[in-house]
Amino acid sequence: MSKKVNHIRKGMVISSLLLSALLIITVIVYLKASINRSGDLEEGILSSSTGILAVVLIMLAIGAFLYTLVRSVRKNKNVAKLNEEYDIVFEQIAQYVGLSGLTFLEKRELNNEILSLFLEAQQDNKRVDEVIGSNYQSFADNMIGAYGVKNYFLYDILSSIQYLVLYLVAGQYMMSLKYNGNYFNGKMDYTTILFFVLISFTILPILYKSKRNIIKHKSQDVNTVRNYLSSVLSPMIIFPIIIIGVFILINEVLIRFFDHIRWVSFFLYGSIVVIPSPLILGFLLLLVVLLYYLKRKLRRIIG
Amino acid sequence: MADNTQMLKGLLEGCILKIISKRETYGYAICEELNRFGFNELNEGTVYPILIRLEKNKMIFSVKKDSPLGPKRKYFYLTEEGENQLESFLVNWKRMQARVNRIVEEDHDE
Numbered sequence: 562m563s564k565k566v567n568h569i570r571k572g573m574v575i576s577s578l579l580l581s582a583l584l585i586i587t588v589i590v591y592l593k594a595s596i597n598r599s600g601d602l603e604e605g606i607l608s609s610s611t612g613i614l615a616v617v618l619i620m621l622a623i624g625a626f627l628y629t630l631v632r633s634v635r636k637n638k639n640v641a642k643l644n645e646e647y648d649i650v651f652e653q654i655a656q657y658v659g660l661s662g663l664t665f666l667e668k669r670e671l672n673n674e675i676l677s678l679f680l681e682a683q684q685d686n687k688r689v690d691e692v693i694g695s696n697y698q699s700f701a702d703n704m705i706g707a708y709g710v711k712n713y714f715l716y717d718i719l720s721s722i723q724y725l726v727l728y729l730v731a732g733q734y735m736m737s738l739k740y741n742g743n744y745f746n747g748k749m750d751y752t753t754i755l756f757f758v759l760i761s762f763t764i765l766p767i768l769y770k771s772k773r774n775i776i777k778h779k780s781q782d783v784n785t786v787r788n789y790l791s792s793v794l795s796p797m798i799i800f801p802i803i804i805i806g807v808f809i810l811i812n813e814v815l816i817r818f819f820d821h822i823r824w825v826s827f828f829l830y831g832s833i834v835v836i837p838s839p840l841i842l843g844f845l846l847l848l849v850v851l852l853y854y855l856k857r858k859l860r861r862i863i864g
Numbered sequence: 865m866a867d868n869t870q871m872l873k874g875l876l877e878g879c880i881l882k883i884i885s886k887r888e889t890y891g892y893a894i895c896e897e898l899n900r901f902g903f904n905e906l907n908e909g910t911v912y913p914i915l916i917r918l919e920k921n922k923m924i925f926s927v928k929k930d931s932p933l934g935p936k937r938k939y940f941y942l943t944e945e946g947e948n949q950l951e952s953f954l955v956n957w958k959r960m961q962a963r964v965n966r967i968v969e970e971d972h973d974e
Binding site: 638639642671673674676677678680681682684691692693694700703704706707708 | 891892907908909912913914916917920931933934935936937938
């Protein structure tokens with residue numbers, strides 16, 4: 562493992578730690594403000610949707626940090642044979658491939674092909690650009706395109722719908738804990754539903770898109786300080802923070818200044834059972850499976 | 865003036881099928897072979913996607929074998945469909961080559 566990649570990975574771990582900590586602090590502050598305002602957490606943190614959402618976000622933040630930490634430590638023994646130049650490019654291409662529409666097996670196969678190619682070329686003392694050209698993203702696109710995957714937009718939309726459905730199904734389960742475990746009585750706040758919609762259709766596509774643009778042109782130098790900064794200030798970190806921040810801010814403004822307005826009050830304090838019956842639940846779960854096959858089918862037609 | 869890139873795209877798949885038909889081989893070696901025959905402008909980034917497409921279209925199949933360098937290497941072989949495709953390519957190439965040569969030689973004679 563090259564020193565530069567070690568620095569890059571350390572930078573990612575530190576950034577992930579800072580952001581996770583920031584998210585946890587934000588959630589705790591927001592939770593405390595909610596308790597002061599409504600007092601509805603007297604029965605315990607899992608007795609309200611706000612509390613449940615807070616717990617979920619904290620768990621996600623911790624999980625994200627642990628995931629980044631584990632990924633930074635785990636070393637593929639073959640990747641460790643790459644020199645610095647190949648190591649950096651391989652890492653970025655593998656990440657790019659990871660966000661393509663390929664299946665898990667295709668991604669693994671493709672990454673192995675590229676790794677094998679890099680090891681062969683490295684043995685012959687070739688530079689990376691002699692092997693794959695100077696535009697690494699174009700090389701990655703050609704390799705992914707050879708599997709028939711080209712259109713990401715529709716794929717992302719379908720993925721967003723899948724995630725939203727899964728959030729709603731899981732979210733209702735968490736809300737139902739308040740109603741003696743009766744799943745079909747679990748009411749979800751409108752603000753929580755909106756938050757799930759926001760994550761699915763805004764934050765996730767932004768994350769995918771910005772990660773797909775991560776490959777730099779050969780002419781851009783990779784230096785450690787820039788990588789620390791770019792990993793902290795990259796769109797995939799900044800945009801989600803801004804979107805979540807704006808959401809919380811709008812929520813607070815509405816509560817403080819506009820909750821006397823009937824529709825605002827309805828939106829802020831109202832709730833609904835999203836999945837009222839086993840039939841609806843079955844339909845939604847079937848939809849998730851159908852969307853999976855549709856994504857795979859579509860890319861063959863579009864690609 | 866003829867665009868080498870466009871001409872090359874049309875011929876590359878046939879050339880790769882021909883190389884694979886001679887003996888078992890793998891991606892990097894195929895590229896080296898093409899360079900040896902004078903296709904110096906080609907790099908592995910051009911050849912590998914073609915190999916993936918040929919395998920997806922069932923013109924070739926692969927078998928993974930141990931490699932001294934690391935991950936298993938994919939060795940390629942022609943399928944029956946690939947052999948038919950190669951034969952078709954060779955016939956078309958000879959036909960086209962003869963026609964182009966006639967045009968070029970006629971110009972030279974003049």
